[in-house]
Amino acid sequence: MKYVIFFLITLTLFSYNRSDDKRVQSTGFPENYWPGQRKAAISLTYDDGYVSNLNTAIPQLEAAGFRGTFYLMTSNQDVTGNKFRWKAAFENGHEIANHSHTHPCGLNLTLLTKQQLNDQEVGAAEQWLNTNIGLDNDRSYAFPCAELGDGNFKQYYLEVVQENCIASRTGGGGPNNDYERLSTSSHLIEGQAIGFPHGTNVAEMINYCESALNSGGWAVLIFHGIGDNHMPTDVCVHQQLINYLKFNENKYWVAPVRDVAKYIRQNPKQ
Numbered sequence: 001m002k003y004v005i006f007f008l009i010t011l012t013l014f015s016y017n018r019s020d021d022k023r024v025q026s027t028g029f030p031e032n033y034w035p036g037q038r039k040a041a042i043s044l045t046y047d048d049g050y051v052s053n054l055n056t057a058i059p060q061l062e063a064a065g066f067r068g069t070f071y072l073m074t075s076n077q078d079v080t081g082n083k084f085r086w087k088a089a090f091e092n093g094h095e096i097a098n099h100s101h102t103h104p105c106g107l108n109l110t111l112l113t114k115q116q117l118n119d120q121e122v123g124a125a126e127q128w129l130n131t132n133i134g135l136d137n138d139r140s141y142a143f144p145c146a147e148l149g150d151g152n153f154k155q156y157y158l159e160v161v162q163e164n165c166i167a168s169r170t171g172g173g174g175p176n177n178d179y180e181r182l183s184t185s186s187h188l189i190e191g192q193a194i195g196f197p198h199g200t201n202v203a204e205m206i207n208y209c210e211s212a213l214n215s216g217g218w219a220v221l222i223f224h225g226i227g228d229n230h231m232p233t234d235v236c237v238h239q240q241l242i243n244y245l246k247f248n249e250n251k252y253w254v255a256p257v258r259d260v261a262k263y264i265r266q267n268p269k270q
Helices: 051-063 083-091 106-110 114-132 151-164 179-184 202-215 235-247 257-266
Strands: 040-048 069-072 095-098 140-142 167-169 218-223 252-254
Touching (some): 040 051, 040 257, 069 083, 083 095, 095 114, 140 257, 167 257, 202 235
Parallel strands (some): 040 218, 040 252
């Protein structure tokens, strides 16, 4: 069984021009904790597996030397019809991660038994990814619609995810500043989806990154389509964000969710 790390991320927007040396005192991360003594970690994540991620997001990321996390819904035709391109992205260092097979939400989700969640959704998607994309023992999971349910259902949903993936991400909240929780317990990532209509305003995205910079923590951004019809972020806005992170790469470590999770687990603070 894989060991799961679930992370809590909270999203609070700070001023774009705030100085990065005004650190939030509540953070549990040491100063300059991240690789290369950087001040914050950023993970750029993309949900559902739309072809615009292949055509636009990945080329923009790679031109800057960055890698992202792409949460694939494995029944999506943009996924199944482009499996060789997704495999190439995986082999080039991107995290190609689990977003279930059919993206169940609401009643369609909570009526599932634990066995069905594994055989038809989480486990089924993991098997498809291992077969068609490549084996990744550190793959993470994104809850469709950021829904976990409650009571017994939530408990066995989490157990199924734990059996298949090492980390998971929900939605909502702000930059994660709690090192102790991340490094010692099982947690949920909470990352607010920055898509339509926010996908027309790069300043909000930069403010979010700045808030992680000021706290020394880890920020996760969630996108869907880039320049298409799926909760889209403008192509130019996405490029502006990449340009900002590249210009400040001495301050930000931009890495997939999987890589940040592994780093925290393997690098206890002194």
